[in-house]
Amino acid sequence: MFSYLIRRLLYTPLIIFGVMLLTFVLFSVLQKPETMARTVLGKRATPKTVQDWLHTRGYDKPTFLATGPKKPGQAGEGMFDTIFFNEMRKLATFNLGVSDVTGRELKEVFQQGAIPSLLLTLPAYVAGFLMAVGFALFLVFVRKSALDTAGVFACVGLMSVPPMVYIIFGQAVIALSFNYFPAFGYEMRSWSSIRFLLLPVALMIVINLGSEVRLYRAVFLEEIGQDYVRTAQAKGVSSVRLLLVHVLKNGMIALITYVVAQLPLLILGSLLVENFFGIPGLGNLLTSAIQTNDFAVIRATTFLTAILYIIGLTITDILYAVADPRIRLS
């Protein structure tokens, strides 16, 4: 396993390099630094003002590689003094830089955004997992009945509805028609502030519930067909105890891979839910950055996401090997 980990660690910079290269290619096709400068400086900006803005941020240099003879007025010294390599150098030392639009330190912005994101995603993750396991066990409890079929059908229904519909339903019906929760907003001052999170957390649970229940149900159904279950039944173990102790415990091994991989990504929050509920997390930050062409924020977010994703997958692999002795990482 140790050699596997070392190899995985060695792959990491290459994967991140690839991800960042792709991000730069996409962004340089869609949005040139000049366009970004014009957006920030407004319609009155002259070419000179734009040039000054680009120069201050090093965006007047070539994008990827400075090949060929240097043209008069072209910024940058040497082949690698380009936007891509300069920004990659900074990111490699975790220097996230400042926002292109607001000029704020991104380290501070990310630190502030991570808390609201976690307050939204962590409860949704934990409660969602517990609820999905509970519903899946219930469906196994009534397996091969009309109720089971109806439950699976409902899960497929839940999976088929786009997340936006849940958000609109939540806001228009639960927040507006029933007036149970605020339709928008966020604060963390006292316990009563929790009211801002109840609806978005509930919606996030429902958005993922269908697929999770179906997956967990399949895992538990596989377990319930095992010999040890039959033995337990023969010994007179009640069906509730059978499910909650024997099946759940053995089924959990298979669920670890699915659940743990998501863990590091929780910090990034949710693009849609945060935006619609005005929760100032990292998802909201990224949406705003995309809308305002803030390349610095997009760059830093992509970088962090790639790292977190790799961490998540590595942890999953390790846990999988630990939980199931038949798996050997090599």
Next chain:
Amino acid sequence: MLPLCRATALAAAGLLLFAGCNNNPQQKPLHEKRPDGSPWTVYYWTIPDEIRSLDPQFMYEEVSNRILEPIQDTLLEYELMETKPYRVGPCLLEKVPQPVQNSDGTVTYHCALKPGVLYHDDPCFPGGEGREVVASDVEYAFQRLSDPVVQSPFFSNLSDYVIGMQEAYDAAKKAGGKLNYDTMKVSGIEVLDAHHFDLKLSKPYPQIIYWMALHCTTPVAREGVEFYDGLPHADGPKGRIKVRDKFAFHPVGNGAFQLVEWVRGQRFRLVRNERYHTKVFPTGGWPPEREAVCRPLAGHALPLADEVQITVFREFLPQWLLMRQGYLDNFDAYKDSVNSIVTSIKALSPKWAARGMKLSTSTWVSTFYMSFNMQDPLVGGNRKLRQAISCSYDPRGFIDLLYGGAAPVAEQLLSPGIPGYDPNFKNPYGFNLEKARRLIAEAGYPDGRDPNTGRPLEITLDGVATGAEERQLMEYMQRQIEQCGVKVNVIENTFARSDEKQDQGNFQLLTGTGWGADYPDPENYFFLFYSKNFPPAGKNVSRYKNAEFDALFEKMATMENTPERMKIIKRMNDILVEDAPIVLEFNKANFMVSQPWAPRIHSNMLLDGRAIKYQPVDPVMRARLQPSWNRQPMWPIYSAVAALAAILGYGIVLNRKRNV
């Protein structure tokens, strides 16, 4: 029975949670009552995105304006009730300065600041107490405009006229790129005493008074800029090191409101400046339909509200929901939202009107159009062809798609409210299919076909299309223009590519072009067709060149609004319409829905954030109506709990029967 007991306990916990829930998302006001016992008034407003900067000399976009304007007054300000045409009046200055022509061709404006105007209290001042606004603060503002470090987008415009700005900029560049505020003065600003200064221009430029109504020329306290440097200082409790805000995020203003709370990306809280007496509520000129609301407020001290809470909303839906619950005081209806709020006869839907909500429609000072490339051999060299295309396009459908039919069709380049705008003028090349077919034949393409090939003439239409809605709009344009027989090839571009094409002149017909006026002067529109303003440096996207138009522009640009100037404007409009370098589309419109307790009292689209100080709010009416709009029914909770219990019970029964 155990699971049922658990379910009941859970349901009870849920009910308790719901019972404690309050759906009001707004912050608790700072106070409930004023010192005199009357209710504390709060105005709830929105902005569509996080702001970029509150530095008056750098910031130039609408969203940031909404926050900066209530905080920071300008030298002059648009008169609230005067929109036909718009007119500037005094604000920090005692009166609108008049130009004095000097013998050497330069022009001087003698300016007098109102005495006793104070900056907001702030730690940057000795003792934390805001000092008086003085003339040297105006000088400092002009120095900041010329400082390369500030990167002011206003510099290039103002330095063409204000003496000494370019020299100060050059000196700063020579000295390493930073202006020395003690030695590098802008010679065009002469401080006479604490309240008087002269502004000297190298040539006549009557539009300078509009620049005085923009934030770039507003006086700034040097203490504030130097104090809020974004660096660590021993300011924290017990002398701990704390990083100060940058000035761009910590304005030190002198306006009707002071910024007291800013949660980044979320909300702002402004509170009344108790020492504000720069402006009072207008004592006349109210529109007849608003007179009943305005008359009792005449001469009233400003601001009318005690507190303003501004929330950042990036999506329309939650805004409208909060409006319906009474937690927002007004709502800008736009695009899709218009159709759900406004009836086909452009009135507020009866459901909302019954609540006492009011709808007001205003027109932005803007004109949108498609631009022909006048350097293109086909469309640029054939006036009749351009006229034919202009006649075949009906902007009404576009307006219906985009603005729910609210925006007026643009008949001329100038938008309503600009001196020289003629409300009776009809574009002779507006939508008229019969005329379009005649003109296309006269252009040498009968039925839109090229006589040499016998095939339809092909024209490319460039535009920015990154989403389904934009594609739908471009397809509409394509269908419209093809009515005269030509074939239109649509090219969908990204923003970047479209900008590039504008700069290079690489298009035949380009959509999405237009202008929102910086200030209400015809010069600010006609410069878009002045031949010395070709892109990338200028905004003449059509690359239109007409010697007579140029000569008239040069003449009218420096004139006051005299009858002679109006004649020139009329002639310029006629030339432009006849040459048809553009296909006129619409003037952007604004639908605003207001709550009964916060009526809209003006339609001045140039004031925006500055108008908040005139906004009346009736907190008693709000307190009466709001609860009745937010009742919490209990039946959905009971139904949900009953359904869950039933499913659970049925499941248990099923399991027992099977004994598995």
